[in-house]
Amino acid sequence: MENPEYSSGEGITAGLKIVSYAVNNKGEYELRPDFVWQPVNVVNHQAWLEIDKKITQSRKKVAAGRVSCLHYYMTANQMDTGLLAQYTGQPRWKVFLHLVPLIFNRLSANTLKKYAELYKIAPDDLIKGRLLPPLYNHE
């Protein structure tokens, strides 16, 4: 087993110091701190690029008025209609309809509150169509 080079901790763990199993020079396994294996950074980066791409597409669609701002929040938080439906306790087809701007604009305060609570935003943000950063980017 070749031990990969130590990296500066950038990448997948974003500063989190993890431990991994690796053999020492006697051939015995030990838990070694802080070794980041390069390929995983590559694929992790790839996954995020894909998410970012989807978010950008969604922003464009929202701006063009083809979907409601709920579509942006759903995409930015890595959800699809199925997952969003589970989180809000509604059938999937309802969530699907709520992505249509015309229908979204007529949603009841209660339904809006459900979405706002899930994404930790104010119902007003949804009504005004403000596109705030996703949950994991709040800080």
Place this chain on the structure above:
Amino acid sequence: MNSLEEYSLLPDFSHKQSAHCESGVAANLLTHQGLDISEAMAFGIGGGLFFGYLPFIRINGLPLITYRAAAGHILRQIASIPGVSMYQKKFRNRDEAMAELDKALMASIPVGLQTGVFWLPYFPKALRFHFNAHNLVVYGKEGDEYLISDPVFPQPVRCKADDLVRARFASGALAPKGKMYYLTQVPEMLESRQLIIRGIHSVCKMMLSSPFPLIGVKGIRFLSNRLVKWPQRLGRERADLHLGHVVRMQEEIGTGGGGFRFMYAAFLQESAEIMQAPLLYDCASSFTAAGDTWREFAAMAARICKDRARPDDSYPAMAECINRCAAMEETVFAELKQWAKQHS
């Protein structure tokens, strides 16, 4: 100790960082009860190693591939050790779930929870995917914050009640449904020898003699057959995404790229000493070799995903690499199976 405030002054839990969440939680909980056990050992006797390619379960629209046993398997195995009993409960109601957690904490019981990673604010942003099978231990509460021993973190962390409840009730694949567990009874000593044999036996059974073609060594070969066809079936871009996903599953935190093969090798080394069986030490080396081959595949995959493919990097070459892994693992599992049979 009557009130929560009083209790929160002395939460005492020996947090030990580990490479993988479930085995880490199992080891930490047992160690807390005075049974000193390493993470690799917990992983081994819990029969944590596995392979499964399950394309009908989707994670972010990509097929589920797992290099370890299903979430909860290690803990179930640990709970079934003679003399150990574990209390386990899932909930429908959020308030009830949190109340029961608080009640256990009041009684100074560290509680294991299954959670969704996406909702845990202390996780680095880059790891916050909708992945619902993360395990952690809550060992105290201070005000509105829970004190958490998350095994993949170097230090204990804190999490607000509101965030924790979201994490406990994450939806989607492998939804935790508020699952909590704690040990209620442990024996004075663990019968390591028997447990090691049992653990090895169960892993061999899964990897070699599963009737289901998608798991075990058969599953590895199945994946390799599928992988060759991805570029034609899905198009280049989607194929690369699928490939990246395989590698991401292979390198869950701390496995060093070997899809848990290195951790299993560490377990076999430790067992070799306990059992006085040099054969296990040799098997450990074979697993290191298998892990290295998995790594070789992952490195090639990463180059392809990054568009920096070398001349001999290709989907067929990767499939060949995976087939080599399958062959290596088949041999070493056969050896282990033989050994376990002799000793049981």
